[in-house]
Amino acid sequence: GPCRVSMSMTEIRSGFTAIKSNIQARDPIRTLSILSYPDSLHKVKSSDRCCITHHLFNFYVDKVFKHCKTEDSYVNRKISSIANSFLSVKRNLGQCHEQNKCMCGQESTDKFKQILANYEGLNVTSAAIKSLGELDILLDWLEKSR
Amino acid sequence: SGQLYCSLPNPRNVRFESINMKNVLRWSAPEGTGEGVLYKVKYSVYGVGKWIRKPECRNINRTWCDLSSETSDYEEQYYASVKAFLNGMCSDWMETTRFNPLTDTKIDPPMVSVSSTDKSISIILTAPEKWKRSSEGESTSLLQVYPGLQYNVSVLNKKTKKRWWFSISNNTLVVPWLEPETAYCVSAQIYVTTPLLHSGFSKEYCIATLKDETA
Structure with missing residues (x-):
């Protein structure tokens, strides 16, 4: 769409790959997904993609990374490097939103409400760790829809 | 019981x-x-x-x-x-x-086919197919799964042992200005930048350039 935002996908990917099994091992709940329940991100219409992406970057910066402190300094460093990458993308997407190039339809609003409901259905730390463990779901979706 | x-x-x-x-x-x-x-x-x-x-x-x-x-x-x-x-x-x-x-699979090397003229070799690369239920089933190339898929290609002059490296996105490569009647060996690897995946290198496929008829 009209909103073009560059992001260091390779850097984010390698940061997440380094901590993926550590983070996912901290999430014992197999039966619930924050991003994919009840419907996969891949079902989002292309017209809604920018809005959902904008919401999700805000979500990760405002609600996820800050609640993901671990006892492992290596993991924490990787999390903060991913968070910094997300922060710059969040800013750029915010500008798009202000310039009305990233409009939100009803479906994307409903989808994001569902994601928030899934998140709020757990205690903050569990929800944040589960969301972080699902980062590859977000990255897979972003890459596929590029 | x-x-x-x-x-x-x-x-x-x-x-x-x-x-x-x-x-x-x-x-x-x-x-x-x-x-x-x-x-x-x-x-x-x-x-x-x-x-x-x-x-x-x-x-x-x-x-x-x-x-x-x-x-x-x-x-x-x-x-x-x-x-x-x-x-x-x-x-x-x-x-x-x-x-x-998507991120946890390993990828086989590409298939490599080579042909030559007197001063060039042409290389065609084919990415492996995604696993499918039955041989009659519809084939899906890994290229469709990973749109950012690229190839790293190595070309070795067997006589001088000089090696060139190429990184290409499409699946064909012509290497010009080669020496006639010389053996060249080609090997290729698949490389996906994100998610980060790469295959091993294929075995070497060797071919000789033809005689230069104009010489």
């Missing part, structure tokens, strides 16, 4: 091994159990509430189970689990880590 005591040692190293999205669950036998151990397998889609048994992998004595069919949707992620039985005893269910077919 006999009461099952789950005090049998657990299957070890339960994991998915995936090549071109042929996703096989593998494990090692419980420590110190010897012959006669049987296993059963279940799997689940991450975020969905139920475990699903795999009938073809019930009461098996081998230590692998092909779950390619059950995990073929690479927009989903999966868990699988194995339980061991021996002489009325059983082990705990032992689970894999979360398996993401």
Whole structure:
């Protein structure tokens, strides 16, 4: 769409790959997904993609990374490097939103409400760790829809 | 009926091994159990509430189970689990880590075909196909799964041992200005930048440039 935002996908990917099994091992709940329940991100219409992406970057910066402190300094460093990458993308997407190039339809609003409901259905730390463990779901979706 | 005591040692190293999205669950036998151990397998889609048994992998004595069919949707992620039985005893269910077919598969090298003229060689590369249920089934190239797929190509002059490297996105490459009547060997690798994946290098395919008729 009209909103073009560059992001260091390779850097984010390698940061997440380094901590993926550590983070996912901290999430014992197999039966619930924050991003994919009840419907996969891949079902989002292309017209809604920018809005959902904008919401999700805000979500990760405002609600996820800050609640993901671990006892492992290596993991924490990787999390903060991913968070910094997300922060710059969040800013750029915010500008798009202000310039009305990233409009939100009803479906994307409903989808994001569902994601928030899934998140709020757990205690903050569990929800944040589960969301972080699902980062590859977000990255897979972003890459596929590029 | 006999009461099952789950005090049998657990299957070890339960994991998915995936090549071109042929996703096989593998494990090692419980420590110190010897012959006669049987296993059963279940799997689940991450975020969905139920475990699903795999009938073809019930009461098996081998230590692998092909779950390619059950995990073929690479927009989903999966868990699988194995339980061991021996002489009325059983082990705990032992689970894999979360398996993401898209990022956790390994990719085979590309197929390489070469042809030559007197001063150039032409190389055509073919990415492997994604695993499919049956040979009659529709083929999906890994190129469709990974749109950012690229090839790293090495070309070696067998006489001078000089080597060139190329990184290309499309699947054909013509290497010009070569020496006539000289053997060149080509090897290629698949490279995906994100998610970060790369195959090994293919074996070398060698060909000689033709005689220069104008000389």
